[in-house]
Amino acid sequence: MGANDPTAGRWAPGTPVEIVLHGPGDRLVGRLRFSVCGPCRTGRILDIWVSEPWQHRGLGRELVLTLFARHPGHHWSTTSQTGAGRAFFTAMTEETAVSLPHGGPLCPHLRRRLRRLGRCLPALPSPRIRGLSGRPNGPAPR
Numbered sequence: 506m507g508a509n510d511p512t513a514g515r516w517a518p519g520t521p522v523e524i525v526l527h528g529p530g531d532r533l534v535g536r537l538r539f540s541v542c543g544p545c546r547t548g549r550i551l552d553i554w555v556s557e558p559w560q561h562r563g564l565g566r567e568l569v570l571t572l573f574a575r576h577p578g579h580h581w582s583t584t585s586q587t588g589a590g591r592a593f594f595t596a597m598t599e600e601t602a603v604s605l606p607h608g609g610p611l612c613p614h615l616r617r618r619l620r621r622l623g624r625c626l627p628a629l630p631s632p633r634i635r636g637l638s639g640r641p642n643g644p645a646p647r
Contacts, residue, residue: 519615521551524571526564534559537568541576545612548576550583550605553593569597582609 519540526535535555541548550572555564573579583594586607594605 524568526555526568528556528559535564535568537565537572539572540615541579542612542614545614546576546579547612547615548572548579548581549609549611549615550581552584553590565593566597566600570601573601573603580604580609582606582611584608 519542521538521540523536523538525533528534533556535553537553538551539548540551550569553565553568555568581603583590583605584607586594591607594607597603598605
């Protein structure tokens, strides 16, 4: 962990942090968001995303391995998962021997932080992630 690592203890446990991957032209091609509690050595993967043109190249795997390298010995859980997400996290568990249960137990610090965030944040529609072309994902305009 470098001096600029936001999870190195100077932020409150449970503060969402992200690891990002940039491709050619400094375009965002992948992101892993997580919350971690250093004192309790627990964390939760909040979401992982890889741009469609960059999928199936091992980038999601590299994001998770980077997370584990930055926080060795931590116990991890994930938020709800799609079918593809369950398959991905099952494969990561088999490869790394790190259990990644969906909705696994949180330490008191992370549980309190998530409960507080839930009370403070209004319900917002999900933002659309823009693809590499700058257009929202979906069919190209005609």
